[in-house]
Amino acid sequence: MTTQRNPGLTDDITVSGSFTFSASHELRMLPEGHKCRRNHGHNYTVTVEARVHSGVSGDLSPLGAYLDANFDHYLLNERIPFHPTCELLARHLAEWFEGHIESARLISMVVSETPRTAARCDGLTREITISKTFASDLGDVTLVLGSDDLDEVGFVTDFGDLSPFAEHLRDPAAAERLRRAGPAVASDLAGWFVDVVEPKIRARLRSVRVDSRTAVGSWERGEAA
Known part of the structure; x- marks a missing residue:
């Protein structure tokens, strides 16, 4: 303790x-x-x-x-x-x-x-939130997701399919662009997730954290977002 x-x-x-x-x-x-x-x-x-x-x-x-x-x-x-x-x-x-x-x-x-x-x-x-960490060339990327209508199933797969985000992290073209983003990489990933994945699932992205070998970057959704 x-x-x-x-x-x-x-x-x-x-x-x-x-x-x-x-x-x-x-x-x-x-x-x-x-x-x-x-x-x-x-x-x-x-x-x-x-x-x-x-x-x-x-x-x-x-x-x-x-x-x-x-x-x-x-x-x-x-x-x-x-x-x-x-x-x-x-x-x-x-x-x-x-x-x-x-x-x-x-x-x-x-x-x-x-x-x-x-x-x-x-x-x-x-309130229940889910954190899911993905390995990538950038380092560990952790998403925190929340849902207003988590039902009796109560499982992250009930939110919907998160595999497109994992595929995005593995895509060579995306990885190169993300490396160039530097300190803004967490914001870049958040924007992509909100635009591409979020409309297809029952969850809202709350935050993104990127733990690279040299630094930590983070993004957190504002109340008005």
């Missing part, structure tokens, strides 16, 4: 912790033939961030105990009454946290199935 005092808020401290568990699931609401309908497993990472008053322990270990007792080495379909995706699991864990750890105010709950795909539930609004 880590702690961080918030500047200007002398009685407020941010605490965070990560917990892991291994489990399998079957995403039975996905289309016939989708490989994730079949039983498969993940090594999950759950990362929580919360705010506590100075002098309060901020002990997050009850969350780890809950994960160990209820999910570790289980079939998730038999443990929870909803489609066992990381998006809906993040929402469930956020609700559990607020009902069982009264000494802390939840900031965020993040559930990762793989190092490159994660779901985040906002502690205040309960």
Whole structure:
């Protein structure tokens, strides 16, 4: 667990912790033939961030105990009454946290199935966003997507097909143009995604981050966009 005092808020401290568990699931609401309908497993990472008053322990270990007792080495379909995706699991864990750890105010709950795909539930609004990281010649490119109508399927594939973006990153002509973009590369990628991919999916791009070998570039969507 880590702690961080918030500047200007002398009685407020941010605490965070990560917990892991291994489990399998079957995403039975996905289309016939989708490989994730079949039983498969993940090594999950759950990362929580919360705010506590100075002098309060901020002990997050009850969350780890809950994960160990209820999910570790289980079939998730038999443990929870909803489609066992990381998006809906993040929402469930956020609700559990607020009902069982009264000494802390939840900031965020993040559930990762793989190092490159994660779901985040906002502690205040309960909004769920998806982060998806793509490898490219530019470095790692991470998209954060949000949706106003995430339904009971609760899965990133329900947003629509993101493969055109991966293909764009692999296209030699596009890669050369992106290299010339320099610090504006994140904005360039965001513009392409909003113009080409976003109209065909059920999600809105929230941010883009490019971690190159020498620098980090980022773009974040404004409220009016």
